[in-house]
C-alpha cells in the first residue's frame with residue numbers, strides 16, 4: 371500500500387476527527403467492503419459514500435461467515451457415552467448440555483444445530499416493533515422460552531426508555547454456538563462471542579446467555595457489572611440503533627479507537643466501553659436504558675459518535691441537555707410506554723408477560739437503577 375493509500379485509509383470524517391483515531395491495522399483485508407470504502411469512497415467533505423449499503427454488505431458477509439462456522443463446529447460431541455455430563459455444576463457453565471440431554475435420538479453420541487432452513491420462526495408483535503426470532507425447533511422449549519423472555523425483557527426496557535427500534539428486529543438463536551467435546555470438556559468456539567449485531571437488523575445470541583453465572587471470558591461490560599444477560603441484549607440493540615441513527619458515523623468507526631483525552635471518560639462507563647467507539651456507544655446506550663448516571667462529557671462524546679437519542683428528545687438546539695435529562699430520567703411512569711408494554715403480546719404458544727430482569731439475572735438480584743449497589747464479578 372502506498373503512503374497516499376495509507377493516509378486515505380486513516381482519514382475519518384471531520385465531525386469524528388476530534389474524537390477518534392484510525393490506525394492502519396497489522397492485517398487488513400483489502401477486499402472487505404469497509405476497507406474499500408475507506409480507500410476509495412469518500413465525498414469532498416470527508417463523509418463516506420453509501421455508508422449504509424457498505425455497512426449492510428460488510429455485516430451480511432460477516433453474518434454468513436459466523437452462521438456457517440457455528441453450523442460447522444457448534445454442538446456437543448461425546449467419545450465415551452455420557453461420561454462427564456454428571457459433573458456437578460456443569461449446567462451453570464454449559465447450559466447447552468440440557469439440549470444435548472434432550473436430543474431426539476439418545477443413542478447418538480453427538481448433537482448439532484438443525485439446518486437454518488428448518489428454524490422455528492417466532493413472531494412477536496408489540497406496539498413499537500415486530501420481533502422475528504429464529505430458534506432451533508429441536509431445542510427444549512424450556513430453554514427457548516427463557517431465551518425469548520430475555521429478548522422481550524430487553525426490548526421492553528429499550529422501548530420504555532423512549533428509544534425507537536427499527537422494525538422488524540431479527541434475533542438468531544443457535545442451539546449451540548460452540549463445540550463442547552466430552553469427556554474432556556474441550557471447547558471449540560469459532561464465533562468467540564456471546565452476542566453480536568449485524569447491520570441493519572440482525573442480532574445473534576449464544577445459549578451461554580442462559581448461564582446462571584456470567585460466562586467465562588465475558589467482557590468487562592455494564593451487563594457484567596449489573597449481572598444481567600438482558601443488559602447484554604440491550605447492548606446489541608444499542609449497536610443496532612447506532613447504525614440506524616447515524617449510519618455514516620457508525621460505518622466510519624471501524625478500526626478506530628477513542629482519542630486519549632476521552633479514554634478516561636469511557637473507562638468510567640466500563641472497561642469494555644474504552645475498547646473502541648462502537649463499544650463505547652453501545653455501553654452508554656445500555657447504561658442510559660437502565661438509568662445509570664451518564665456524565666456530561668460522556669454524553670457529549672456519545673452524541674458526537676452518533677449515539678441514538680430517545681425519540682422524545684427536545685429540538686436540536688437543546689439536544690445536549692435534553693439527552694442528559696432523558697438519559698437520567700425514569701420513563702417507567704410514562705403512560706404511553708406502559709400502554710406499549712401492556713400491549714406486548716406474543717403469537718403461537720409464546721404468550722406470556724414480560725419477565726422482570728431480576729428473575730433472569732446471573733445473580734438473582736439486580737438493582738433496578740442504582741449501579742452503586744450492584745455486585746461485581748471476579
Ligand SMILES: [Zn+2]
Pocket residue numbers: 605606609648649652
Ligand atoms: Zn458490542
